[in-house]
Amino acid sequence: MKASIVGDLRFVEGNPVVPIVIGEGPRACNIEVPIASENMPASGWESVIQSQKPYKLNTFSGQGGMLWLCGRKIVQIVDAGHLSDEEQKLEVAHAVLRHEKRYKGACNYNDTNLG
Numbered sequence: 001m002k003a004s005i006v007g008d009l010r011f012v013e014g015n016p017v018v019p020i021v022i023g024e025g026p027r028a029c030n031i032e033v034p035i036a037s038e039n040m041p042a043s044g045w046e047s048v049i050q051s052q053k054p055y056k057l058n059t060f061s062g063q064g065g066m067l068w069l070c071g072r073k074i075v076q077i078v079d080a081g082h083l084s085d086e087e088q089k090l091e092v093a094h095a096v097l098r099h100e101k102r103y104k105g106a107c108n109y110n111d112t113n114l115g
Contacts, residue, residue, distance in 0.1 A: 001080045003095035009049070009072045016045055018060065018067060018074050033060075054092040056085065068092040073099065 007019030010032065017032035039057050041048050048055045052071045060067035065078040066088070075092045083091065 001077065001083060001091065003075055003077045003080075003091045005095060005099050006067070006074045006076045009045075009069055009074055011045075016040075018057070054089040056088075070096045 006021070010017050010019070012032060012034075016035040018035060020031050020033050022029045022031065035057060041055060048069060049072055054075075055069045057067040057069060057074075065076050066080065068075045068077065068088070070092050073096050075095050077088055077091060080088055080091065
């Protein structure tokens with residue numbers, strides 16, 4: 001199982017998009033894939049972003065991977081079929097915490113943000 005940050009959630013013309021990198025090295029191509037409206041939480045995107053709780057983007061499952069939103073970070077989990085959704089949420093939150101700690105210094109995460 002591996003969880004890694006693939007980018008930040010962005011909005012283009014009011015619609016959320018996921019950054020995807022195709023290829024590697026100098027031939028890599030960055031694209032932004034729109035998030036399907038059926039993925040939008042009932043409470044809206046801003047409430048999910050503000051809550052900092054992991055939210056599964058069901059449209060982007062398959063190929064052994066799954067995309068999650070945690071705050072504004074998009075996290076990809078691969079080879080995690082053996083983990084429950086709750087365990088995947090913990091892995092996502094941990095990946096974001098590691099990223100924030102590494103690149104932005106101290107974080108304001110606590111145990112209440114993991115569930």
